[in-house]
Amino acid sequence: MVGIEEITAAADRIAGHVLRTPTLPSPGLSAHFGVPVTVKLELLQRTGSFKPRGAVAKLLSLSGAERAAGVVAVSGGNHGVALADVAGSMGVAATVVMPESAPARSIDAARASGATVRLTPDMAGAFALTERLVGEGLTLVHPFDDPVVIAGQGTVGAELVADAPGLTDVLVSIGGGGLIAGVAAAFRALAPQVRVWGVETEGADAMSAARAVGGPVPVALSSIASTLSAPSVSQLTYDHVAALVCDVLVVSDADAVRGVLTLAEQAKVWTEPAAGCLVLAAHRVLDRVGPDARLGLVVCGGNVTAADVAGWVQRFGSVPFPPRTAGA
Structure with missing residues (x-):
């Protein structure tokens, strides 16, 4: 707790x-x-x-190696945009995974902040892809389970x-x-x-x-x-x-x-x-x-x-x- x-x-x-x-x-x-x-x-x-509150708190808690690996987040919109913005301001590479149903403005905003955006057919698929990317070495910034x-x-x-x-x-x-x-x-x-x-x-x-x-x-x-x-x-x-x-x-x-x-x-x-x-x-x-x-x-x-x-x-x-x- x-x-x-x-x-x-x-x-x-x-x-x-x-x-x-x-x-x-x-x-x-x-x-x-x-x-x-x-x-x-x-x-x-x-x-x-x-969302930037949690994103900033998490990124500032990471080690240099964890930041250097790049961060990844799954999002329905706001968490991904926040992470992309915060990571961009700190010079950290970010990947944001969103379902195709995510608002177009959120997808565009994450990309405009410099993040790589990966789209999946649905939210369950977005979580699954994020898990795979973490397994490949990216540092997870979970939207809530942290x-x-x-x-x-x-x-x-x-x-x-x-x-x-x-x-x-x-x-x-x-x-x-x-x-x-x-x-x-x-x-x-x-x-x-x-x-x-x-x-x-x-x-x-x-x-x-x-x-x-x-x-x-x-x-x-x-x-x-x-x-x-x-x-x-x-x-x-x-x-x-x-x-x-x-x-x-x-x-x-x-x-x-x-x-x-x-x-x-x-x-x-x-x-x-x-x-x-x-x-x-x-x-x-x-x-x-x-x-x-x-x-x-x-x-x-x-x-x-x-x-x-x-x-x-x-x-x-x-x-x-x-x-x-x-x-x-």
């Missing part, structure tokens, strides 16, 4: 390499939900998501604790579980009274599946939220969630897109479905905990194009969620 000592060490290591992203009250979301809402704007991080990466992502939680005292409930999206593992570890150490909730989308619900059977299992991936689409969580991230997270909520892709529109209108931020899924989940959390809650939303990323959002709105007929005070 990752502890506060590892998270504090990661914070020291990555300082100067990543942004301390804004933690701000959201008047629009507070009015929408009828309770105070604070947003942690990780979509303003370099490369548009929280305590150093989890500690780096945990700096999000440590900053949120420091910058937003008084929260009662924090919502965090889950792909492979590295972000929520780190955030939950930070809150358990620094503000143990705060409830941490995980959120997934249908068709990218590996943590919910793991919780149902008591450990990691493979899942079929179908969600539009490619940045949440891990084919399974790891034992490491599962153990953190089982011990530290109140519950994991699952929403549909259509509702994740409704959340994207709601965040755009009410919070004035441009997010991907991996963050949009938090909105309906927050309504469900309030149904369970009552009107005295003070919510914190970790807005994990904003790497999506206007064409993507327009296509999803047309596909699902999505509209923003009505405010809670209007009977939502």
